[in-house]
Amino acid sequence: MSESAGSRPEISGKRPRRRHDGAVVSGILTYALVIVAALIPVPYLIQMPGPVVNTLDEVDGTELITISGTETYEADGELNLLTVAVAGGPERSLNASQVLRSVVAPSDTVVPTEAYYPLTTTRDDVTGQNSAEMASSQATATAAALGELGIEYDSVIAVSEVVAGSPADGQVQARDHIVSVNGEPIGGDEAAAQTVADTVRGADTVILGLQREGEHLEVELEPADIHGQQMIGVTMSQAYDFPFEVTFNVDGIGGPSAGTIFALAIIDELTPGNLTGGKAISGTGAITPEGAVMPIGGARQKVVAAADADSEYFLSPAGNCAEVLEAQGSSELTVVSIDTLSDAHAAVQDIAADRTDELPSCTGGDEQR
Incomplete structure (x- = not known):
């Protein structure tokens, strides 16, 4: 009796050999391409939270700010300047995998290198610019502090x-x-x-x-x-x-954004008592000789750094309020909005005296009093 057309074929004792060679080769090639793509240099830089430095403390056994030629007073507490660490940039290329990791990291910001530096910029150019901006911020901070205290220069x-x-x-x-x-x-x-x-x-x-x-x-x-x-x-x-000498012991930090904190630290050293009342205060903001506080870059990273350093208060330029409020860690801080050095000076005095109910605060970019 013959097998009908719809019946199952007879199965032998040996299973048919399956061929995986093509699939294996394809998988290896795909994996290799992914690896190569991840290592390709890309024209981006990454901003990350950097070190936190207390301007009222010593650095390697030397006061960060030293004033000579006039009477000074011992300062205590924390007036922290905040920094942004930068990976990539001119002559320091990043690969795609590094950038992708930072894209999903809430504390990092990825930006095109050209947004900050022209294509012809060298690493020496960047170092020189950062150093010049830091030196300028120290001079303008001193001018602003003396102006706030009514000291002529x-x-x-x-x-x-x-x-x-x-x-x-x-x-x-x-x-x-x-x-x-x-x-x-x-x-x-x-x-x-x-x-x-x-x-x-x-x-x-x-x-x-x-x-x-x-x-x-x-x-x-x-x-x-x-x-x-x-x-x-x-x-x-x-x-x-200036009528006396103000010396800064700051190495490896560049840019103008420490100006406001520098000015407050100088005020603290030139006035009796502890300006901060021993409180942990961090802040940022470029400053003009007239005492106007200007917005800065990297505010998001500086909030993270301040929160990680267990600061209680964060002094933010009013122009950075929206970015600060969206930053990771902002809910752990009392964020104070400042437009001028006088605002910052008054806010720190209120913090020291526990008069914090009416501190000017950030509300989505506008100052609330």
């Missing part, structure tokens, strides 16, 4: 850089103080620098009055076209003549 317009091959090259030197232009005395504020620039743009000849190491000089310059503008080829900045 002098300011001048100084030459910070001379462009090689420009009309000023060979006649003007870095660190010269510009005291007059075409015979007209100028002050030491930002308006004075603008006066010099405006005069240069509208004149065939400019006579600069300079102070160089105590000597008065006059130099005559003919402005030239530089990058499409009439210039003499100098970069100007404010410099200060």
